[in-house]
Amino acid sequence: MTRTIFVNLPVADLKASMAFYAALGFTNNPRFTDDTAACMVWSETINVMLLTHDKWRTFTNRPIPPTSSSEVMLAISCGSRDEVDAMNRAASEHGGTADINPAQDLGFMYNRNLADPDGHVWEAMWMDMDAFPPSE
Template sequence: MHKQIYVNLPVKDLAASKAFYEAVGYTFNPHFTNDKGAGLELGENLYAMLLTEDFARTFTPKTLIDNKTSTGGWMCLSCESREEVDALVAKARAAGGNIPGKAEDHGFMYGHGFEDPDGHHWELVHMTGMPPQG
């Protein structure tokens, strides 16, 4: 099957978006970063391409949505622990991110999330088992 994933995210201000994600603790691949986009490294073989809106429009004839007022989808990342979930949300809050909800503990799964400066929604989860059947 697939070996990597690249999620493309249009952003209004590339420098501000890069600063936000760096403050949360992420890095960028310099080989995939220039003035039109930045290759955000989320983990082994997990990437998000932050693309300026003008550059993103060269890939699609569709209208780009405003993620602060509309939801076109959201990303979910697994974490090693509840503490990692909480630490990333705290860093996102400190970097100016929006925290749209409260942490949720479902027994087998703990989750919380944040929105970046463009309103892209990121869920963070720590799984300790499987959901109950039925």
């Protein structure tokens, strides 16, 4: 079996979160979706499980952090700078927040950070490996 990651995120409004992630370019996998959870697919090996708060609480007793806090920043690669910019625009147009941190442009790498409606932080990034500085 191919190693796959399922990132599990608690969400306040499952339908709104599904629409948000669809606007960013994720697709829904109905096989793992019901009224309490939705599987949103980024690639063959990267999936995001959106879980209602009640469903989340069946996995852990730890508190759900407020939308103003950050526990992790999830970085996902995009095919171009334009795709990074489009993802950030889509975030702001669909209930999220664009540019929660300053954009970073190192020439060979470009990224912008966004937050989903529940405050989960994502880094949309593009990298040109051919332009990556050699190690010394």
